[in-house]
Amino acid sequence: MTSAENEVVDLCRDLIRIDTSNYGNDPGPGERKAAEYVAAQLDEVGISSEIYESEPGRASVVAQWGGGSTSGRQDGLLLHGHLDVVPAAAQDWQVDPFSGEIQDGYVWGRGAVDMKDFNAMLLAVVRDRQRTGRIPERPITLAFTADEEAGGMKGANVLVEEHPDLLAHCTEAVGEVGGFSTTVKGRRLYLIEAAEKGMAWMKLTARGTAGHGSMINRDNPITRLSGALARIGAHEWPVQLTPTMQTLLAAVGEIAGEEPTPENAERLVEEFGPAARMIGATLRNVTNPTMTGAGYKVNVIPTEATAHVDGRFLPGYEDDFFETLSKLCGEGIDIEFDQNQMPWETPYDGALVSAMESSLIAEDPDALVAPYLMSAGTDAKHFKRLGMRTYGFAPLRLPEELDFTALFHGVDERVPVDALEFGARVMDRFLDQV
Known part of the structure; x- marks a missing residue:
């Protein structure tokens, strides 16, 4: 088991325990504490980052990683996740929604699937690769944003409008709500948001x-x-x-x-x-x-x-x-x-799509991979305005009996421990190919 697999669960639990509930127009705890946690995890392995506040407590983190003068590559890749979550009524849950409890092989808590699981995967894989010197030749921008659950106006939109220089080199972006498995007639099918x-x-x-x-x-x-x-x-x-x-x-x-x-x-x-x-x-x-x-x-x-x-x-x-x-x-x-x-649609082709598909198949050889259209919205809408080809790819291999889509914003939100470990392995393979 890699270092990333070893720590992805603990990172996910830590993030869940930081209440970042987004109440829309009403004040909430904000994302500042989670942003500081992410920045500290990156700093620990020698990756510098900056925290950008749109207003007090509403914080996003951006870090530049990979590339360098020897690679010669200018086509940056944005990997992004949001730090905020929707509120949770504790009395409706089997466990404290901000406990990050492990029970029955799952990590439970608000944000377990939307989307502190993917944030944990990114952190775990990036930290492991940084420690072991496996730094991608392609320039990578890591962004952990505020306010996605209320439309992203205080998070991704602020980065696009006020700090476009941080993202100007990025030609492609990968974020949430894709790469998870569903089962059709006994066949596992991974859906990539396009x-x-x-x-x-x-x-x-x-x-x-x-x-x-x-x-x-x-x-x-x-x-x-x-x-x-x-x-x-x-x-x-x-x-x-x-x-x-x-x-x-x-x-x-x-x-x-x-x-x-x-x-x-x-x-x-x-x-x-x-x-x-x-x-x-x-x-x-x-x-x-x-x-x-x-x-x-x-x-x-x-x-x-x-x-x-x-x-x-x-x-x-x-x-x-x-x-x-x-x-x-x-x-x-x-x-x-x-x-x-506005809606968006990215052609399902090219080297990045091939990297997503092959990294999934390498870990699950009998599976199929296909694109899908997301019914809700993500921060990709904002980043798309800068001309990036955008996709959703947060890989999870899920049990057939799990009603996964009901867990988005739902009661008893949870993610399988082995799905987090699977996601870390897939993301590691993916970064080998980007």
């Missing part, structure tokens, strides 16, 4: 005429907004296959013995079992009303009603999404954007 849906967090506002609740009022903003929300929530968005999903479904169709088409795409996705929850959302645009607010007394019709909608749209179908949304809202509804981040 695309993400766009994210539109919208505030809808309807305005009308105030009045007494006992009287007829045909200009009631709550009625108008409710109709819009009902149409948005019930709308059946059509199946639309991007190049990434066509490639993935072709791989599944080969296993299932069925040629993929838009008509049978949903049936093929069902072959993923519980993972279909996430992958199925990448076949079409999605709009979900999530919050409403209006009024202050039961017998008073208010002048204004508001609601929030979470919209996720496919790369290449942006115009169709917003045109349809406008029609669903109808007249008298104003749309403001809390977040409006």
Whole structure:
């Protein structure tokens, strides 16, 4: 067992024990303590780093590693992970969500899969390679960011907007939510993220005429907004296959013995079992009303009603999404954007893809590897703006019975100990080839 395999579990547990809950607009503990921990782990093996705060406590860490004057390579690779996690209600968990407890062969805790596991893999592998002198010829930028769970505006976005010089040499980037295994008809299939849906967090506002609740009022903003929300929530968005999903479904169709088409795409996705929850959302645009607010007394019709909608749209179908949304809202509804981040899709080819595939196959020879489209968003959206080819590759070999996608932001989040060790081995092989 390598040094990286030996320490990846302890690094993951240490990171989980640092509460970095991100409450969105409400103050939280921030990422500063975790950033200082990461910086200390890098400094211990002779890798210098800098901590960048967007505001007090909201901290990201960046380190430059590898390359050098003798390599001659200028095409940097960004390896990035985020330090923040979503909140956890301790009373709902079997264990303290910030204990990093090991139980039943798993490391338990908030961030175990999203994404302190990958941070631990990166730290473990980089530390081991630095100690043993196995430093990549390619320049590597390591970034551990703040605020990803609220859209990354105080983390990755700050690096892109205010410190682009740190990333200017990077032509490719690798981050979270890819490289994990799922099982299709008994065959292990590793999914590499090669695309993400766009994210539109919208505030809808309807305005009308105030009045007494006992009287007829045909200009009631709550009625108008409710109709819009009902149409948005019930709308059946059509199946639309991007190049990434066509490639993935072709791989599944080969296993299932069925040629993929838009008509049978949903049936093929069902072959993923519980993972279909996430992958199925990448076949079409999605709009979900999530919050409403209006009024202050039961017998008073208010002048204004508001609601929030979470919209996720496919790369290449942006115009169709917003045109349809406008029609669903109808007249008298104003749309403001809390977040409006564009989707992205990177061609699934080239040397970096080959390195990811071969490093997985070397550790799991009977497996298949294919790209997929991520239904949610990651910091890759920000780094993509600098022209990088971006992928998600946090390798984990998972047991077939584990409902892995339910653990993202879920109760009793946990990651298998042997999956962490597997990930460290794969990442080590990957860095040999980049």
